[in-house]
Amino acid sequence: MRRRATNPAGEPPVRMYHVSKSYMAGQYALHDVSLEVRRGEFVFLTGASGAGKTTLLELIFAATEPSEGQILVLGRNVARLGAGAVPALRRRVGVVFQDFKLLDDRTVEENVRLALDVIGTPRREARTRVFQLLKSVGLQHRRFHHPKSLSGGEQQRVALARALVNEPEILLADEPTGNLDPELTIEIMDLIMAAATRGTTVIVATHDHSLIDRYGKRMLRLENGRIAEDQPAATARLGSGA
Numbered sequence: 001m002r003r004r005a006t007n008p009a010g011e012p013p014v015r016m017y018h019v020s021k022s023y024m025a026g027q028y029a030l031h032d033v034s035l036e037v038r039r040g041e042f043v044f045l046t047g048a049s050g051a052g053k054t055t056l057l058e059l060i061f062a063a064t065e066p067s068e069g070q071i072l073v074l075g076r077n078v079a080r081l082g083a084g085a086v087p088a089l090r091r092r093v094g095v096v097f098q099d100f101k102l103l104d105d106r107t108v109e110e111n112v113r114l115a116l117d118v119i120g121t122p123r124r125e126a127r128t129r130v131f132q133l134l135k136s137v138g139l140q141h142r143r144f145h146h147p148k149s150l151s152g153g154e155q156q157r158v159a160l161a162r163a164l165v166n167e168p169e170i171l172l173a174d175e176p177t178g179n180l181d182p183e184l185t186i187e188i189m190d191l192i193m194a195a196a197t198r199g200t201t202v203i204v205a206t207h208d209h210s211l212i213d214r215y216g217k218r219m220l221r222l223e224n225g226r227i228a229e230d231q232p233a234a235t236a237r238l239g240s241g242a
Helices: 053-060 085-090 107-119 123-136 152-164 182-197 210-214
Strands: 014-024 029-039 040-047 066-073 093-097 169-172 199-204 217-225 228-229
Touching: 029 053, 029 066, 029 228, 040 053, 040 210, 053 066, 053 182, 053 199, 085 093, 093 152, 107 123, 107 152, 123 152, 152 169, 152 182, 169 182, 169 228, 182 199, 182 210
Parallel strands: 040 199, 040 217, 093 169, 169 199
Antiparallel strands: 014 029, 014 066, 217 228
């Protein structure tokens, strides 16, 4: 297994200090958010549509910069990263987007293998790892197909496989089971949960309250861009305002 890069001992992979994000003057997608997420911790991020979940994930991924405050991801201040440092950070962060962002002109195998190609993984090793991961999400038989020939649920599983193949230190998932049936939802969530047991820090944004109850992990509920609840693992339950 690939050796992980690590932060200085004991340093949380994700830290936010009074972070706000405004796209228009006086209108905040996130407002004064402070939090820490420990290494290997699994966190559910929930809240109504427009509460700021996607914005928070985008800030961690350095897809956008905070308007105020400071964000440290894997020990790096994302607002101070030079253009060349952002791709290096992102290679350590796996992301499952709501719209998948699969490349239509590449096969399923090529989409998943892309992260390994970027870091120069030998082709034989890369294909073996991709096959094993596609098998774990039930799509090994579709590896030579193109994304447009797949159902929405299948595309979602390809996106998850792509996010996990490089064994990221952080995994961010935005509604990763939104288009899946209940049985496959549990299979996919178990796969994500297994990543956390191997030391990956996982943040999953979801509207599915039953998942939060089932897994009993830490739960952050956003409301109007602010953290309204921060329930620890094993006692995480949605408040009445979620």
